[in-house]
Amino acid sequence: QSALTQPASVSGSPGQSITISCTGTSSDVGGYNYVSWYQQHPGKAPKLMIYDVSNRPSGVSNRFSGSKSGNTASLTISGLQAEDEADYYCSSYTSSSPYVFGPGTKVTVL
Amino acid sequence: EVQLLESGGGLVQPGGSLRLSCAASGFTLSSYAMSWVRQAPGKGLEWVSGITASGGGTYYADSVKGRFTISRDNSKNTLYLQMNSLKAEDTAVYYCARRTVAGRGFDCWGQGTLVTVSS
Numbered sequence: 001q002s003a004l005t006q007p008a009s010v011s012g013s014p015g016q017s018i019t020i021s022c023t024g025t026s027s028d029v030g031g032y033n034y035v036s037w038y039q040q041h042p043g044k045a046p047k048l049m050i051y052d053v054s055n056r057p058s059g060v061s062n063r064f065s066g067s068k069s070g071n072t073a074s075l076t077i078s079g080l081q082a083e084d085e086a087d088y089y090c091s092s093y094t095s096s097s098p099y100v101f102g103p104g105t106k107v108t109v110l
Numbered sequence: 111e112v113q114l115l116e117s118g119g120g121l122v123q124p125g126g127s128l129r130l131s132c133a134a135s136g137f138t139l140s141s142y143a144m145s146w147v148r149q150a151p152g153k154g155l156e157w158v159s160g161i162t163a164s165g166g167g168t169y170y171a172d173s174v175k176g177r178f179t180i181s182r183d184n185s186k187n188t189l190y191l192q193m194n195s196l197k198a199e200d201t202a203v204y205y206c207a208r209r210t211v212a213g214r215g216f217d218c219w220g221q222g223t224l225v226t227v228s229s
Contacts, residue, residue: 036215045205051215089155093214098169099157
């Protein structure tokens with residue numbers, strides 16, 4: 001049972017923007033600016049998209065952005081493209097463990 | 111090219127042991143904290159264990175504490191995970207992952223190695 005909550009699925013049409021939420025508590029998401037987001041295509045290793053709430057690693061498209069409000073972090077994908085169809089996981093530092101992952105969100109491009 | 115390559119996975123009986131290795135190339139392992147993350151078939155990601163850059167600090171998920179041991183040999187640019195008393199629920203693809211120098215994301219992942227615990 002994950003300590004973080006994500007929607008099971010989110011969908012959008014090409015060119016649209018979508019937002020994936022990641023809800024925790026003051027002991028994880030709300031208490032630290034250590035939320036990361038990962039993209040995983042089937043059969044592949046995860047890829048870091050956002051770290052420390054809103055920082056984008058070199059090479060990641062600026063269509064991906066992260067934010068946080070209270071106990072909820074969000075990943076926004078703008079200008080949705082077919083290649084964005086994948087599973088997305090959030091992760092947070094917690095008061096009891098260095099890392100916890102959310103259950104994942106399947107993004108479908110219609 | 112920055113790369114992580116896991117090895118050592120396979121089929122093992124319940125109660126058995128296995129040691130995973132993760133060879134780093136294209137960067138100096140000793141500069142980075144590292145972790146193991148696993149993914150059971152069809153399931154999500156689960157952080158398993160982490161180790162500081164020097165190896166002086168180790169951390170474990172409750173689900174593996176007392177059974178798994180993480181270590182590193184910076185002279186060999188290699189990370190390890192010793193897994194003892196394996197259970198069926200440990201069946202998963204195990205990834206090694208490099209933590210960002212600044213921040214707490216994992217910016218480099220191996221391709222994963224499958225561990226199957228079954229009789």
